[in-house]
Amino acid sequence: xxxxxxxxxxxxxxxxxxxxxxxxxxxxxxxxxxxxxxxxxxxxxxxxxxxxxxxxxxxxxxxxxxxxxxxxxxxxxxxxxxxxxxxxxxxxxxxxxxxx
Amino acid sequence: xxxxxxxxxxxxxxxxxxxxxxxxxxxxxxxxxxxxxxxxxxxxxxxxxxxxxxxxxxxxxxxxxxxxxxxxxxxxxxxxxxxxxxxxxxxxxxxxxxxxxxxxxxxxxxxxxxxxxxxxxxxxxxxxxxxxxxxxxxxxxxxxxxxxxxxxxxxxxxxxxxxxxxxxxxxxxxxxxxxxxxxxxxxxxxxxxxxxxxxxxxxxxxxxxxxxxxxxxxxxxxxxxxxxxxxxxxxxxxxxxxxxxxxxxxxxxxxxxxxxxxxxxxxxxxxxxxxxxxxxxxxxxxxxxxxxxxxxxxxxxxxxxxxxxxxxxxxxxxxxxxxxxxxxxxxxxxxxxxxxxxxxxxxxxxxxxxxxxxxxxxxxxxxxxxxxxxxxxxxxxxxxxxxxxxxxxxxxxxxxxxxxxxxxxxxxxxxxxxxxxxxxxxxxxxxxxxxxxxxxxxxxxxxxxxxxxxxxxxxxxxxxxxxxxxxxxxxxxxxxxxxxxxxxxxxxxxxxxxxxxxxxxxxxxxxxxxxxxxxxxxxxxxxxxxxxxxxxxxxxxxxxxxxxxxxxxxxxxxxxxxxxxxxxxxxxxxxxxxxxxxxxxxxxxxxxxxxxxxxxxxxxxxxxxxxxxxxxxxxxxxxxxxxxxxxxxxxxxxxxxxxxxxxxxxxxxxxxxxxxxxxxxxxxxxxxxxxxxxxxxxxxxxxxxxxxxxxxxxxxxxxxxxxxxxxxxxxxxxxxxxxxxxxxxxxxxxxxxxxxxxxxxxxxxxxxxxxxxxxxxxxxxxxxxxxxxxxxxxxxxxxxxxxxxxxxxxxxxxxxxxxxxxxxxxxxxxxxxxxxxxxxxxxxxxxxxxxxxxxxxxxxxxxxxxxxxxxxxxxxxxxxxxxxxxxxxxxxxxxxxxxxxxxxxx
Numbered sequence: 003x004x005x006x007x008x009x010x011x012x013x014x015x016x017x018x019x020x021x022x023x024x025x026x027x028x029x030x031x032x033x034x035x036x037x038x039x040x041x042x043x044x045x046x047x048x049x050x051x052x053x054x055x056x057x058x059x060x061x062x063x064x065x066x067x068x069x070x071x072x073x074x075x076x077x078x079x080x081x082x083x084x085x086x087x088x089x090x091x092x093x094x095x096x097x098x099x100x101x102x
Numbered sequence: 103x104x105x106x107x108x109x110x111x112x113x114x115x116x117x118x119x120x121x122x123x124x125x126x127x128x129x130x131x132x133x134x135x136x137x138x139x140x141x142x143x144x145x146x147x148x149x150x151x152x153x154x155x156x157x158x159x160x161x162x163x164x165x166x167x168x169x170x171x172x173x174x175x176x177x178x179x180x181x182x183x184x185x186x187x188x189x190x191x192x193x194x195x196x197x198x199x200x201x202x203x204x205x206x207x208x209x210x211x212x213x214x215x216x217x218x219x220x221x222x223x224x225x226x227x228x229x230x231x232x233x234x235x236x237x238x239x240x241x242x243x244x245x246x247x248x249x250x251x252x253x254x255x256x257x258x259x260x261x262x263x264x265x266x267x268x269x270x271x272x273x274x275x276x277x278x279x280x281x282x283x284x285x286x287x288x289x290x291x292x293x294x295x296x297x298x299x300x301x302x303x304x305x306x307x308x309x310x311x312x313x314x315x316x317x318x319x320x321x322x323x324x325x326x327x328x329x330x331x332x333x334x335x336x337x338x339x340x341x342x343x344x345x346x347x348x349x350x351x352x353x354x355x356x357x358x359x360x361x362x363x364x365x366x367x368x369x370x371x372x373x374x375x376x377x378x379x380x381x382x383x384x385x386x387x388x389x390x391x392x393x394x395x396x397x398x399x400x401x402x403x404x405x406x407x408x409x410x411x412x413x414x415x416x417x418x419x420x421x422x423x424x425x426x427x428x429x430x431x432x433x434x435x436x437x438x439x440x441x442x443x444x445x446x447x448x449x450x451x452x453x454x455x456x457x458x459x460x461x462x463x464x465x466x467x468x469x470x471x472x473x474x475x476x477x478x479x480x481x482x483x484x485x486x487x488x489x490x491x492x493x494x495x496x497x498x499x500x501x502x503x504x505x506x507x508x509x510x511x512x513x514x515x516x517x518x519x520x521x522x523x524x525x526x527x528x529x530x531x532x533x534x535x536x537x538x539x540x541x542x543x544x545x546x547x548x549x550x551x552x553x554x555x556x557x558x559x560x561x562x563x564x565x566x567x568x569x570x571x572x573x574x575x576x577x578x579x580x581x582x583x584x585x586x587x588x589x590x591x592x593x594x595x596x597x598x599x600x601x602x603x604x605x606x607x608x609x610x611x612x613x614x615x616x617x618x619x620x621x622x623x624x625x626x627x628x629x630x631x632x633x634x635x636x637x638x639x640x641x642x643x644x645x646x647x648x649x650x651x652x653x654x655x656x657x658x659x660x661x662x663x664x665x666x667x668x669x670x671x672x673x674x675x676x677x678x679x680x681x682x683x684x685x686x687x688x689x690x691x692x693x694x695x696x697x698x699x700x701x702x703x704x705x706x707x708x709x710x711x712x713x714x715x716x717x718x719x720x721x722x723x724x725x726x727x728x729x730x731x732x733x734x735x736x737x738x739x740x741x742x743x744x745x746x747x748x749x750x751x752x753x754x755x756x757x758x759x760x761x762x763x764x765x766x767x768x769x770x771x772x773x774x775x776x777x778x779x780x781x782x783x784x785x786x787x788x789x790x791x792x793x794x795x796x797x798x799x800x801x802x803x804x805x806x807x808x809x810x811x812x813x814x815x816x817x818x819x820x821x822x823x824x825x826x827x828x829x830x831x832x833x834x835x836x837x838x839x840x841x842x843x844x845x846x847x848x849x850x851x852x853x854x855x856x857x858x859x860x861x862x863x864x865x866x867x868x869x870x871x872x873x874x875x876x877x878x879x880x881x882x883x884x885x886x887x888x889x890x891x892x893x894x895x896x897x898x899x900x901x902x903x904x905x906x907x908x909x910x911x912x913x914x915x916x917x918x919x920x921x922x923x924x925x926x927x928x929x930x931x932x933x934x935x936x937x938x939x940x941x942x943x944x945x946x947x948x949x950x951x952x953x954x955x956x957x958x959x960x961x962x963x964x965x966x967x968x969x970x971x972x973x974x975x976x977x978x979x980x981x982x983x984x985x986x987x988x989x990x991x992x
Contacts, residue, residue: 006491006492007491008491011491023132023135024128024132025132025135025136025144028144034143034144034147034150035143035144035145035147035148035150035151036146036147036148036149036150036151036154037147037150038147039147039151039154039155040150040151040154040155043154043155064135066131066134066135067127067130067131067134067135068127068131069128069131069132069135070124070127070128070131070132085491085492
C-alpha cells in the first residue's frame with residue numbers, strides 16, 4: 003500500500019467527483035495551490051492520476067490557452083476505494099461540482 | 103496581470119528543465135482561465151510549487167535529491183504542526199530560549215572569570231614560577247639575569263624563561279597624565295608568551311640597557327583611547343614617569359598582561375632599561391609534552407641544592423627538609439600571578455557556581471523533556487490517524503524528529519540572542535579596571551545547545567516509540583485513553599526532580615548569597631564612605647636609570663623637607679581631615695615583615711609575628727575613620743631627632759603583650775631577608791583598631807604603623823581626605839601638585855571605589871547564584887504549569903463526569919490543586935533533604951558559610967510552595983469551569 007497524505011487523498015476525492023483542472027481542485031478542496039500541484043505531480047508519478055493538455059478547439063472556444071486536464075487512473079481509483087474504506091469520513095468532506 | 107505572469111516566469115526558472123515548459127504553460131493557462139485577484143494566494147502558491155518541483159522525488163531521481171525532498175516535506179509538515187499548536191510551541195521555545203540563553207550567558211561569564219586560559223599561544227605549556235619563603239609565605243620567584251640562566255640550564259624540560267613585574271607608573275600622552283599599570287619585562291617576554299603585535303614590533307634581544315632606543319609596547323586600550331588606533335602611533339613618544347619613550351609596537355585587545363584581573367597592563371618596557379637591578383617574576387614555557395610536574399621535579403633539585411647552601415650559611419632562612427623552594431604552577435591554574443594561591447573569587451565558590459549553573463541546565467533540560475513527553479502522549483490519536491493513512495513508523499519518526507529539531511532551532515536562536523544581550527550587559531556593567539573580558543563564547547553556546555538539542559532528539563523519539571507500539575484501531579475508535587501510568591511517569595520524572603532541584607538550588611543560593619553579603623558587610627575597621635583618595639606621584643630626573651644621582655643623604659633630606667611642606671599644605675585647611683599613607687588598608691601584602699617585642703628579644707626569643715608595616719602621617723587614622731584605642735596618634739613632634747615611635751594595631755598588642763599595656767613597650771620589625779642582627783627599636787605610643795583588607799585572608803599579617811615624619815626618605819602614594827566637597831578636593835589637588843615641580847596628583851577616587859572594585863567579583867558571584875536560583879524556580883514553575891495544564895486537558899472527561907455527579911467547581915479546583923500540591927510536596931521533601939546535604943558539602947567550601955541557615959530554610963520552601971501553588975492554580979481554574987454537558991457530549 004502506498005503512503006497517501008491527507009492532501010493527496012482530498013485531491014483524489016476531488017478528481018473522482020469530476021474536478022479536472024488544478025485551480026478547480028483548489029476551489030473544491032480548499033487546499034492552497036502550493037499543496038495541490040505538488041500532490042497532483044506526486045500522484046501522477048505514482049500512476050494514480052494521468053494528465054493531458056485539453057483540446058485546441060475547446061480552448062479556442064473559451065478564448066484562453068490550453069489547460070492541463072487531470073483524470074483518475076484505474077490504480078488511483080482502487081487506491082481511493084482502499085483509503086476511503088480506512089477513513090470513511092473523507093468521501094463526505096466536500097461536494098461534487100454542479101453540472102453545467 | 104503582467105506582474106503575475108512575470109512571477110510565474112521567474113518561478114519557472116527554479117523548476118527542473120524537463121518539467122519547466124509544461125509547468126509554466128499550465129500555470130499561465132490556469133491564471134488566464136480563472137478570475138484571479140491582484141494579490142491572490144493561489145499565485146504565490148506558485149513559488150512553493152516551483153520549490154516543490156525542484157525538491158520533489160518525482161522530479162528528482164538521485165538518492166540525494168530524494169532525501170532532500172523528503173526533508174523539505176518534513177520541515178513543511180513540522181512547521182504546520184507547530185503553527186497549529188501555538189501555546190505549546192511558544193512555551194517550548196521560551197523554555198529552550200531561557201535554558202540555552204541564560205545558561206550560555208552564565209557559562210560564558212563563569213568561564214571567563216574563572217577558567218578562561220590566558221590569551222597566549224599554547225597556554226598549557228606556560229607555567230609561573232613561585233618561591234617558598236622560610237616563613238611559609240609564597241611569592242613570585244624573582245630572578246636576576248644570571249639566575250634566570252641557571253634556572254633554565256638546570257631544567258631540561260624548559261624551553262624558555264621570561265620575566266615580568268607589574269608596576270604602576272604615570273604615563274603622559276598629549277599633555278594628559280594618567281597613572282596606569284604596566285610591566286617591566288625581559289626582551290623575550292612576548293616571544294615566550296607567543297603574543298604577536300598588531301602594529302610595529304615587540305622587543306628583541308637588542309633591547310637591553312645598551313640600546314639607546316628604549317621603547318614601549320602599548321596595549322590596545324591605550325592605543326584606542328589616546329591614539330584612536332592610528333597606525334602612525336608607532337614611532338611617536340609617550341612619557342613614562344616623565345621620561346620620553348618611543349612606542350615601538352601595539353599588542354591586540356585580548357592581551358592585557360600578566361598582572362591579573364585587577365590591574366590590566368597598558369604598557370610594557372624592558373625592565374633592565376628602567377631599573378637595571380630589578381628582579382622580575384619568572385614564567386617559563388615548557389617544551390612540548392613536558393608537564394608542570396616534570397618541570398617541578400627538576401626545579402626541586404635546584405631548589406634543594408640552594409637550600410642546602412643556605413642552611414650552611416644562614417640556617418634560620420633555610421626551608422625545612424621536604425619543602426620545595428620553587429613551585430612551578432601551570433599558567434591556567436593561576437588567576438593572579440602576583441599573589442600565589444589567590445583567586446578572583448575563592449576557587450571553591452567558583453566550583454559551586456559552576457555546579458549551580460549546571461543545575462539550571464539540568465532543570466531546563468528536564469523541563470523540555472516534560473513538555474515534549476506531555477505532547478507525545480497528547481498526540482496519540484493524531485499519530486494513530488497517520489498510521490491508519492499508511493504512514494510508515496520510520497517516516498513518522500523522521501517527521502516527529504524534524505519537529506523537535508525545528509523547535510530546538512527556534513528556541514536555540516532566541517536563546518543565542520538572549521545570551522548575546524546578557525553577555526553584553528555583563529560587559530557593560532563590568533568596571534573598566536577589570537580585565538574580565540567576557541567574550542561571547544561560541545563553544546559554550548554550542549554546548550548548551552547540544553544538551554538541549556540532544557534532549558529534544560531523545561525525547562522526540564518518545565512519541566515515535568509510542569507510535570510503533572500503538573494499537574491503531576483502538577486509538578482511532580476512541581477506545582484509547584490516557585492511562586494513569588503516563589501521568590505518573592510525567593509526575594515522577596518531570597515535575598518532582600524540577601521542584602527538588604530548584605529547591606536545592608535556592609537553598610544553596612540563599613545561604614551562599616547571605617554569607618557573601620556578610621563578607622560585604624563585615625566591618626573593615628575603616629570608614630569607606632565620604633573619604634577620597636588622591637594618588638600622588640613624584641619622579642625626578644635622578645630616577646632615570648644610569649642618571650647621575652646626588653648622594654643618598656642629600657636626596658633623603660630633600661624628601662624630608664618635601665614631606666614637611668606637603669604635610670603643612672594638607673593640614674592648612676581647617677575642618678578637613680587629611681593624612682598620607684603608604685598603603686591603603688583595602689588591600690593586604692603577600693610580602694610581610696616580621697616583628698618581635700623587646701621583651702622576647704631580651705629573653706633570647708623572637709616572636710616572629712608577621713606584620714605589614716605602613717607609614718602614615720599624623721591625621722591619617724582620622725581621615726580613614728580609624729580609632730586610636732590607647733595612647734596617642736602621631737603628631738608633628740615625632741621627628742627624626744627624637745626616638746622612633748610606632749603605633750600598633752589591636753591584634754599586635756594582644757599577641758605581643760597579652761597581659762600588659764602595649765603603650766610604652768618597644769618593638770622591632772625586620773624584613774625576612776634582612777640578615778644583619780642590628781634591630782631598629784620603636785617605642786609604641788598608641789594602639790589603633792584592627793583593619794582588615796576587603797578580601798581578607800586568615801593569613802593576612804597584622805599591621806604596625808610608623809610615622810612619615812621619622813622616615814629616611816618619606817613619601818606616600820596616597821593622600822586620604824575626609825569630609826571635603828569637590829571644590830576642596832580640587833583645591834587640595836592643585837595645592838599638593840604645586841609643592842614641588844616633580845610631584846603631581848595622578849588620580850582622585852573615592853575610597854569606596856577601591857572597596858567596590860575588590861568586592862565586585864564576589865558581588866558577581868552572588869548575582870550569578872541569585873539569577874541561577876530564580877531562573878531555576880521560574881523554569882520549574884513553567885514545567886509544573888505545563889504538566890498540570892496537560893493533566894487538566896486530559897482529564898476533562900473525568901472532571902465532566904464528576905461535575906455531573908454533583909462536584910462543585912471548588913471541589914474540582916481542589917482536586918487539581920491537590921495533584922499539583924502532592925507533586926510539589928514530594929519534590930520539596932526531596933529538595934530539602936538534598937539542600938541540607940548540599941549545604942553540608944558546600945559549607946566548608948567558602949569561609950563564613952553556615953551549614954544551616956534557619957531563615958533560608960523557612961523562607962525558600964515557603965516561597966517555592968506559594969509560587970508552585972500559583973502555577974497549579976491557573977490551570978486548575980479551568981477545571982472549575984468545566985461544563986459537564988459539553989464535556990460529556992464530546
